[in-house]
Amino acid sequence: MEIVKKKIRMSRQRSQAMNQITLEEDLNVPDSKADVTGIIQHRAKVRVEESKIMENQILVSGNLEVWMLCLAEGEQHPVYRLQAKLPFSEKLNLEGAKPGDNVSLKWKTEDIRISLINSRKISIQALVTFEASVEELYDTQAAVEVKEMPDVSVRTKKIEPLSMAVQKKDIFRIKEEISLSSNKPNIGEILWDSVQLRSWDVRPGDGVLDIRGELFVFVLYAADDENGSRQWIESALPFQGQIDCTGCRPEMVPDIEVTLAERTLEVRPDYDGEERILQLDAVLELDIRIYEEDTVQILEDVYAPSKELTPVFGEESYESLLIRNYAKSRISDRIRISENSPRLLQICHCRGEVKVDEIAKTEQGIKMEGAIEISVLYITADDEHPFALVTGMIPFSHLMEAEGITSECRFHLHPQIEQLSASMSGEEVEIKGTLSLNLFAVRIMHQNCILDIEEKELDLKKLQERPGIVCYVVQPEDTLWDIAKKYYTTSEHIRNMNHLTEEIRAGQKLLIVKSAVLHTAS
Structure with a gap:
């Protein structure tokens, strides 16, 4: 007898941890910049340079990068941009973690406060949250078939498991150019910029992922003219493409998260050598989980007229x-x-x-x-x-x-x-x-x-003590399967013996002959 089992690949979270850190820095305004009278706007990004997995711990190090649009004293250069880096190195206690584990690490800036100490010094305070979890793949299994036993009878139950088909991280690179309209002056210096990921969508295909979305770009710049006028542009840049994904098929179920991980904006000259082109390089990070939905008939019970079978x-x-x-x-x-x-x-x-x-x-x-x-x-x-x-x-x-x-x-x-x-x-x-x-x-x-x-x-003595032919009255809770198992025969044998074409009903009389007795006698 051979038992065929169905394996279902799954992912589970073995352990998780969360930690918050406070970062503080006093930034001195460079000598080349004018005195600061106020902070108009700021943005921050956590940049993790290294994450090292150790026994029951994960070490995270990197920088919190902060950009500030400053209001300057004097009318000649009213605004300019400053950048600061706040380094960090933090250990997260992650029970059960060990080198080589698949660790999911996420972070976000909860709060950031920027204030002027004086016109030459800026106070930066930030609260950053890190969340780490250890994820592992494992198989769960169930019997679906019995082979090499011709007279075995099985009762099955339908389940619809969701099996992990693909789990990985990947990136998608975007390279676009924005040309200034003819009514805009040349770019002298970028003062402020913003890039937002919008309307993204990822769908599975045959061995690929189809990705599309939009990057919404804003740039404030000082013009290369006599007055150094302040200009700005906004542009919506649609993108689409494909990412290789072995094992992926269109009918699979995706659970994918997309984030804008990196982006740079640089000024490039056009064909006439004038600074009128903005080049955007962006990197999207994809946390990919793709599942396969299946319908499986698992064994719920088994028996055979010729053997004593006990399911475990x-x-x-x-x-x-x-x-x-x-x-x-x-x-x-x-x-x-x-x-x-x-x-x-x-x-x-x-x-x-x-x-x-x-x-x-x-x-x-x-x-x-x-x-x-x-x-x-x-x-x-x-x-x-x-x-x-x-x-x-x-x-x-x-x-x-x-x-x-x-x-x-x-x-x-x-x-x-x-x-x-x-x-x-x-x-x-x-x-x-x-x-x-x-x-x-x-x-x-x-x-x-x-x-x-x-x-x-089989216990032949016990079988011989039972009648070989029985007239059975069907009870309300009975199924043909239960009756056949009880009397060591098969559902098909009962149907043929009683010429059944419909489901049995309570009160119906059935003539039952034990197949086990016939098998033993032969």
């Missing part, structure tokens, strides 16, 4: 797809400019970042609450303070339908800003946008599976 059961866990859902949520609000802020003359650029406060499971599905952190850079009516920033938080709440979700379900919810715009409305800025939400949710199923079958010879 064990509980196995597997995942089953609950839902993949994609939804959009519109946002709209107004942000009032404070009385102490310079008067708004013209909007330059609007930027938004999704901040998730809470994700909760409800009876109807998964509810996400949070806010869009908005920053709007604008031109003022004050020549000594030509640029200013207005910020605000636009709250949102959205329910993703996921019928049947329970506390044991596992899910990933990927929110992203798809569209965002800002317009003037008196002393307010009107914000409109679209938030897209991508939900992937699975059920954790527990199943009593046959792992082995013990086989031994």
Whole structure:
């Protein structure tokens, strides 16, 4: 007798850890730069240079890079950009971790505060969160077939497991150029820039992943003219391409996260040698998990008229797809400019970042609450303070339908800003946008599976004591399978003996002949 088993490849989180670190730095303004009278805008990025896995620990080191758009004293050069690097080296206690493990490491800047100590020194304080987890692949299995035993009878049960087909990290490089329109002066110096990833989508194909999306670029620059005028441009750069992905097929189920990992903007000369081209180089990081949805008939019970078969059961866990859902949520609000802020003359650029406060499971599905952190850079009516920033938080709440979700379900919810715009409305800025939400949710199923079958010879004495022919009255809870197993025969033999063409019903009389007795006598 040979037992055929089905293996289901799964991924699980063996351990996880979270740590927050506070970074502080006092930045001295370079001698070549004018005195600073204020900080208009800032942005920060965590750059991990090394992550080293040790026994029960992971060492993370790198820099928090901070860029600041500074308001300078004097009218000749009213704004300029400064950059600072805050180094860090942190150990995270990660129980069970060891060299060679597959560790997922994520980070984010929770809070950053920048203030002037004086006109030549800037205080930078930041709170950075690191999350690490050890992930491992493992196989769960269940018996699906019995071979080399011709008279075996099996009862099966259908399950729909989700098996891990591909798990890896990859990158996608983007190289684009932005040419200045004819009414814009040449670029002298880039003062500020912003690159946002929007509307990304990744779908599996035959051995590839098809990726598309948009990079929204803003650049504020000092023109190469007599007055060094301040100019800006905005451009939406669509992209699409393919990434090799062995083992991937179109019908598979993706759970992929895309982030903008690196990007650089450089000024390049055009064919006439004038500084009128911006070259963008960007790197997208993809955290790829692709699953294969399957339908499997596993063995629920077995017996044979000629042998005593005893199934050995064990509980196995597997995942089953609950839902993949994609939804959009519109946002709209107004942000009032404070009385102490310079008067708004013209909007330059609007930027938004999704901040998730809470994700909760409800009876109807998964509810996400949070806010869009908005920053709007604008031109003022004050020549000594030509640029200013207005910020605000636009709250949102959205329910993703996921019928049947329970506390044991596992899910990933990927929110992203798809569209965002800002317009003037008196002393307010009107914000409109679209938030897209991508939900992937699975059920954790527990199943009593046959792992082995013990086989031994029948007790002939016990069999001979039982009647060879029985007239059986079907009980309400009976199935043909249970009756056949009880009397050491087969469902097919009972059907043929009683000329059955329909399912049995309570009270029906069946004539049963033990196949085991016939087999032994022969």
